[in-house]
Amino acid sequence: MDALRLHATIEAELAELSAEFEVLGDWEERYRYVIDLGKDLASLTDAERSETNKVRGCASQVWLVTEPQADGTLRFRGDSDAHIVRGLIAIVLRLFSGRRPDEILAFDAPAAFETLGLKGALSQQRSNGLASMVARIRRDAQAAA
16 A cells, blocks of 8 residues: 555545546456455455454455554555455455554445445445444444543
8 A cells, every 4th residue: 555545544545446436347357456455455364364353244254454653544454265255355444444443433334335335335234344344334333532
């Protein structure tokens, strides 16, 4: 993530993601793009793939690591055993990682996923998993606030 992106607002990041999705056209291309986003995620260590970091409510294995930063922001890292889910994690991290807890808690993630067209494009299981990831991030933000 470059320095400019770290300082963009969460809404600006959503707008950028939305523009990227618009260019792609159909959902077959968008799925490939989401999978490609997941390929750029750094893998978690075996120790980080723990029960503590596991996200409940996901059909696939999903781990999320929350790292409070000195400036009050929260950095998130994540991984999954499923390619499409790794891509969804990349989208979630792009929106939420590097943000202050109040920004995270004020952001309407379901509306954002609707804007990106994810709600209609994902299976019910994937949608539930995405909601579980966001719920975990919000819970961690609430604890840090």
